[in-house]
Amino acid sequence: MIGVFDSGFGGLTIFKAIEKKLPQFDYIYLGDNARAPYGNHSQEVIYEYTRQAVDYLFQAGCDLIILACNTASSEALRKLQQEYVPKKYPGKNILGVIRPLAEAASLMTKNKVVAVMGTRSTVESKSYIKELQIQVRKIKVVQQACPLLVPLIEENWEKTPETKMILKKYIRPLKSHFPDTVILGCTHYGWLQKDIERYFGKNIKVLDSGKIVADKLAEYLLKHPEYAKKTKSKPKTIFLTTDDAKRFQDSAEKYLGRKIKAVRIILNN
Numbered sequence: 169m170i171g172v173f174d175s176g177f178g179g180l181t182i183f184k185a186i187e188k189k190l191p192q193f194d195y196i197y198l199g200d201n202a203r204a205p206y207g208n209h210s211q212e213v214i215y216e217y218t219r220q221a222v223d224y225l226f227q228a229g230c231d232l233i234i235l236a237c238n239t240a241s242s243e244a245l246r247k248l249q250q251e252y253v254p255k256k257y258p259g260k261n262i263l264g265v266i267r268p269l270a271e272a273a274s275l276m277t278k279n280k281v282v283a284v285m286g287t288r289s290t291v292e293s294k295s296y297i298k299e300l301q302i303q304v305r306k307i308k309v310v311q312q313a314c315p316l317l318v319p320l321i322e323e324n325w326e327k328t329p330e331t332k333m334i335l336k337k338y339i340r341p342l343k344s345h346f347p348d349t350v351i352l353g354c355t356h357y358g359w360l361q362k363d364i365e366r367y368f369g370k371n372i373k374v375l376d377s378g379k380i381v382a383d384k385l386a387e388y389l390l391k392h393p394e395y396a397k398k399t400k401s402k403p404k405t406i407f408l409t410t411d412d413a414k415r416f417q418d419s420a421e422k423y424l425g426r427k428i429k430a431v432r433i434i435l436n437n
């Protein structure tokens with residue numbers, strides 16, 4: 169079973185693509201909606217919240233967890249991957265989204281100017297800058313923290329004129345550096361993909377984070393078949409949220425385009 173974790177609804181943009189690419193597996197999607205947004209918290213707090221989610225998902229039977237949250241991937245993945253998981257859950261593994269997206273951007277950019285939109289903590293962690301500089305030595309990375317977008321999306325305001333206006337304000341300074349490739353360094357922004365593409369214009373490529381992460385996961389599972397255990401029965405997905413289940417269900421159904429059942433859980437140790 170594969171766990172997909174996000175601070176809230178954002179990871180559904182990654183999960184939707186994973187489920188499409190790899191429908192043969194069982195999944196647990198966990199959104200920590202009650203404590204989102206993560207992006208304005210300190211590294212210690214983000215690590216702690218993410219560790220609790222990781223404990224929950226491994227104890228629920230996952231063998232592999234995708235941190236489908238840039239903020240958690242930037243602030244917690246390394247320590248979890250290198251210290252916590254090997255000690256506490258030998259044989260299990262955890263993957264993030266920063267490396268696959270940075271790799272895709274480095275292959276895509278021609279003029280070597282990449283724009284990154286992310287939460288405040290992802291931007292401040294410089295995780296994309298570091299990762300992109302590993303891939304391409306001479307690369308210009310321009311970043312924009314967009315702290316207002318996650319709360320607007322968590323509130324289902326993604327179609328409102330207010331959100332569009334704020335989005336334009338965040339994109340304008342990035343465009344002035346003439347990037348040719350854009351990384352949506354926050355899974356929530358996938359909900360705004362079409363508007364973001366429109367505001368950047370047709371000559372600037374906005375990466376499809378879900379598809380990139382799903383393709384990388386498929387490659388990873390081919391190389392690591394120990395995590396690619398298929399179920400004998402019909403594959404199923406369990407949706408968990410730390411906030412109101414009905415609210416999660418309504419938003420997730422809207423995004424995934426199908427009926428789901430969500431269950432509320434408490435993460436606190």
Ligand code: DGL
Nearest residue numbers: 178205206207238239355
């Ligand atoms: N969706 C998450 C990300 O990819 C985090 C948003 C947040 O909770 O601030 O960064």
